[in-house]
């Protein structure tokens with residue numbers, strides 16, 4: 001029955017992590033006879049990997065402000081008859097990565113997505129809330145329906161995963177050390193992405209996605225962490241002003257903004273390592289006052305389409 005179902009998959013991946021997650025999720029569908037067509041989103045000028053520290057901070061303002069970058073054209077001709085779209089994403093500075101954000105803003109993409117069902121799949125450190133909100137806005141604009149969302153995370157402690165991700169993205173050292181675990185989403189969690197394929201297949205076959213998100217959440221494909229949300233939500237508000245402040249000095253790569261980026265870098269490191277632990281203590285102490293409102297936030301974020 002599923003033999004003629006076609007899935008169009010759009011994604012960008014620097015290290016291959018998101019690509020691995022998508023393959024793990026979608027290979028069981030291929031084995032059931034679905035035609036899965038991968039479309040890589042490619043910036044006209046590739047982003048570096050590994051990043052130098054300067055390159056990494058220099059991409060902050062454009063990431064946060066979602067400034068579109070030029071992409072290589074996408075050929076939609078062989079996926080016009082797709083029954084479902086899967087959109088892979090990774091957050092960059094709490095927004096969808098520049099390639100994904102740029103892709104979603106292109107006119108051709110918006111036309112293609114109009115009227116389609118979309119499942120978003122994130123390969124993240126642990127902060128995906130602002131990114132999926134932005135993606136949902138773009139999909140709404142295009143007239144597409146977000147029918148499912150799962151996000152894969154590094155499940156280690158927040159500060160530990162900051163250290164390991166810097167080591168990975170800037171020094172290309174992903175493996176564990178004596179003191180630190182390996183960076184990124186664990187291989188077990190990447191493998192476990194395949195467990196959600198049965199829910200996707202069943203919804204696809206029935207063309208009914210009304211239960212999909214509940215099934216994903218019930219089986220652990222999207223988890224809400226109040227403490228991480230608290231940090232992300234506060235960070236995201238302040239970062240908008242920082243991005244604007246740096247952008248006033250010039251665009252991507254402009255040496256005129258170097259000084260402001262340096263200040264941002266030190267602000268960010270102080271925030272993460274010196275202030276956020278106190279923020280977490282404050283959060284724990286005030287949790288009884290927040291519990292109720294956070295239950296609603298959790299429901300909205302996890303079951304957006306219900």
Ligand SMILES: Cc1cc2nc3c(=O)[nH]c(=O)nc-3n(C[C@H](O)[C@H](O)[C@H](O)COP(=O)(O)O)c2cc1C
Pocket residue numbers: 012013014015016017018019056059090091092093094095123124125126127128165169
């Ligand atoms: C510039 C940059 C900023 C990032 N910011 C975030 C972030 O805000 N939240 C998060 O969970 N992960 C963040 N990450 C991690 C990515 O979302 C992603 O998990 C990692 O880069 C591996 O993705 P890949 O499949 O593209 O290699 C960031 C990565 C980069 C390169």
